[in-house]
Amino acid sequence: MNARLLALLPAAIAINLVIGGLVNALGLPLYLDSIGTILAAVLAGPAVGMLVGAIGQLLFGLINGYQWIPFGLIQLVIAALAGLAAAHGGFRSSSVTLAWGLLTGLVAGALSSVISYVLFKGVTATGTTAVVTLLRQLGWSLPVAVTASSLLLDLVDKAAAFLLVGALVRALPLRMMGRFPRAARAVGR
């Protein structure tokens, strides 16, 4: 592995794990814990994004408990989709970016509902689980409640993450853009 990747990966992983704190300070119901994964996929390709997602999930598990490891699968899918979007100029405008973000949110939400229903019996992170409990109280069946709440949260979160990365990459300074040729393609330049 070359020195630039050795420098890029820890930064991207740390962004995944830390950025939520900044958004929390604004009191917004977002995690954005895939920003580093998406950014790495856009700048250096889906394989690098996947590595960021995988190692990030390993470390997140070390700090918060390994029970959440299965959700790491979602990070890999996000990296793949972000890489695909980047290769097709998917970050060239906010509307196109939003479309890719919603698509990714849909896939991520579907996957996460399967994981949380099968492996976690619907009880995972408290934000989603609170919604699940509420829906269940209203008489929804458990699988439906889990799917609906995962989709809702993931659609918003992944769309926001894509939009943010898109805005960042479109406004990247020339020098950085020059050093990441993939980024130029991602924004259609």
Added chain:
Amino acid sequence: MTLAPGALAARAHPFTPLVVTAAIAVAAIALPGAMATVALYAATVILVLATGAGRAALRALVPLAPLWLFLFLLHGVLGDGSRVTVAGLSLSRDGLTLAVTQGARLGAIATASLALYAAFSPARFVDAVAERGWPFSAAYLVVATLLALPRFRARAVVILEAQRSRGLRLRGSVINRIRAIGPVTFPLLLGALAEVDERGFALETRCAAGTVRRTALAPPADRMADRMVRWAAALSAGAAVVWRVFG
């Protein structure tokens, strides 16, 4: 990081807690039924206490408590099937069993992970990897990220301070708060990318990307006991899987 002085977990070879944690996680998922998983959770807590990482068992309660609460609500209270009455509450019998099983399962995994984190020494881990001749870049990524986290957290705090000093208000209407996402997140992202360049220069000059086998500065001792514990852990996890599949 929060170990008792002279703790067994701190003296063990870095790979030993790693293998034990993995084995507990595998066993937790494999073991069937409430009895077995509760027993595993109990065993994990005892093991963690015995190796001097007891505080991890306590710290694990922080993420576990809400999980347990929701398991109880969602499955115990709102679950389907035959009901039992406990202390005046009508609860689902199956749901309750499921909640206990899942709760103990998560308890064992969370406790073991946090104990592993407490026992994790970046320098010893790097040396252990170097001594085996395994790829340094893998160890580098894990350790560099772990050590970067406090730096990034501190930077996030300074960014909020800097933008507030320029008059940015973090509260207010949702629109205002959405508008504030850029000013608070972009400095972190741009700063990180700018730093990547320079750190890349430094790592290149300091031969981090070489193919030479790295020297372990203070290789941790891998005692017979370490190896025996690792084998025992791996075999127990295997046994749990076999029990689940054929039992």
Added chain:
Amino acid sequence: MGPVTPLVMESVGFRYGADPVLHEVSLRLEAGEGVALLGPNGAGKTTLTRLAMALRHPGTGRVVTVGRDTDGRRPEDLADVAGYLFQQPSAQLFERTVRAEIAFGPGRLGWPAGQVEKAVASVLEELGLEAISDQHPYDLPEPTRRLVALGAALVSAPLLLLLDEPTAGLDREARARVARVVGSRRAAGAAVLAVTHDLGFAVEALDRAVVLEHGRIREDAPLLGIVGRDAKYPAPPLLALHRRLGLGAVRPTVGAMAPLLTSHPETGTLEA
């Protein structure tokens, strides 16, 4: 009634967790004063400036910034009267252009667009950044980026300027600009409190020194009474020459000393 005092600290004590950082610090900055905050690493210098910006609040005592007690106030409540330059410009830079970056603060303060534009233009001119005002800050060399961050702290015309190592890593040209700007802001009535290791800059731009050691003020005196007198703060070359030539009350800067040292082309002796 005279102008508001830019900074008053009364017997301020501050702890970070269990570690005491500042004890019984009392300090007063009048309008137009320029104070260098000196002292070894870990003496509490940065903490002191943070208290003045309401980024931290004192455990004991009182901090009043431009007439506003920081108790119960947040940094954003002081942003219109105080400016803070952080050590790392990367803590704040996020806009696409230098101009937009500097305009961010006034925009948050709710200034009308015309006023923002005027203020930004004047800061760009003051710092000599006009030619690069449409470039991305991260396309500029690190020292220039620091000037952009300084511009962002200056743009709201604060009455109290808190500068944390304003010249660290700057080249000669940029340092001279910072010194000039500090001088002109002081002349306009702003008080400046600068944490700095750069004694050349301090001697050129500031008058008073507050030496902080182990969280206490060890000395509060005219800068020239400390620099070159205390072995920890050796005189920069201009000041050393100034003293050896016995130039007295003249400021030890190139601009002030040069006229005295101008030589006759023929004889090469001093004019004065």
Added chain:
Amino acid sequence: MTRLGFDDVGFTYPGATVPALTGCSFAAGAGAVTWLTGALGAGTSTALLLAAGLAPMHTGGLRTGRIHTLGLDPAEDGAARALGGRVALVLSTPATQLSGIAETVAQEVAFAPANLGWPRDRIHAGVGRALEALAIPHLATRDPTTLSGGEMQRVVIAAMLVLEPELWLLDEPTSALDVDGRALLHRLLRSEALRGAAVVVASEDADGLATVADRLVVLTAGRVALDGVPQDLLRGDRIWDAGAGSTSIGTLARVAGVAAPRPLSVDEGVARWAR
């Protein structure tokens, strides 16, 4: 003996319209301190990155002309490996130069030798000597990321010194150092030259380097404008025309209208102006 040679070198960063270097030629020999200076953006930092092979490899962009670093073209395949441990690069921002995985200063300094697979005993001895040379043995067990800028800069320099490099490339290495640290670094540059290393330092600090450097190369807009003995160039007018400047006293003398050759140090100033 030439350790670093630039021959008609040009370089343009990706996305840039103006080249950072054009037709740049100079050489740096073993046993000498070569000082690069120029106005901000004149190309001194870029020259160091090219010499180390980091540009264009890491930065992208287009290089023309010939460079040889310890007899190799640093842009060629395999050069990085062959130059590993023989070329020291010190940048002005110490925090980003840390390895990222060291929990102590001693581990930080041992990072590069360990990567090169040196035997443990040699590493330990080398680390001890390097810390000694930078006067920081007392920091050996400290966490490098919590040090002050000046302390961190010393650690970063020690982490290069431990390799006993044949070529030093330093970019504004005194930016975070205090007065003592500057003096120590200047002594170190001299002793490294004495050991036989070639030392190339890009710096603005004329007061510090006037008496340390053997050669001064002044860049203007990516070209070598002047190349000569520092003490001569600093006293004259051409260095000002080239967009660089002189020492504090030299600057004062120029503003005061003193004709070249001008005084450079406090002592010379006193001799010139004392009644």
